[in-house]
Amino acid sequence: MDTSLGTAHGALPRPAAHTRGRGALARLARSSTDLHAEQLAAAVPDGGATRIADAPDREVVSLVGTLRSVTLRPVGGVPALEAHLWDGTGSVTLIWLGRREIGGIRPGLTLKVRGRLSSARGRRALYNPAYELHAPTGG
Secondary structure, three states, X not given: OOOOOOOOOOOOOOOHHHHHHHHHHHHHHOOHHHHHHHHHHHHOHHHOOOOHHHOOOOXXXXXXXXXXXXXXXXXXXXXXXXXXXXXXXXXXEEEEEOOOOOOOOOOOOEXXXXXXXXXXXXXXXXXXXXXXXXXXOOO
């Protein structure tokens, strides 16, 4: 004899408040990085840009993301400013040849870039991309 409590299917219906509480708890348990990635990924199509994970190699693309790092890495004796752009779906390296710095380009900045995406030795990059500065995102 079945002594379990429940409906004809063996499961008790959950109150709506319990279901909402579970969603809130799940959001609290996620890291701020995960939340920021989700916000960026959701915002990318609104900016007329492609998600980095979906961007095709050897094509001109528009990408939006947050700069995670900015460094000066000389290439063959020529200065090159290198930045890592992250959009929640992936990252791409931005390289400005012949530049030691660019005003406003700093970690944490939200940036929209446009250029031809290249891929060499597993590294995806845009060389000398056009860019638009945006206000820093929260997170």
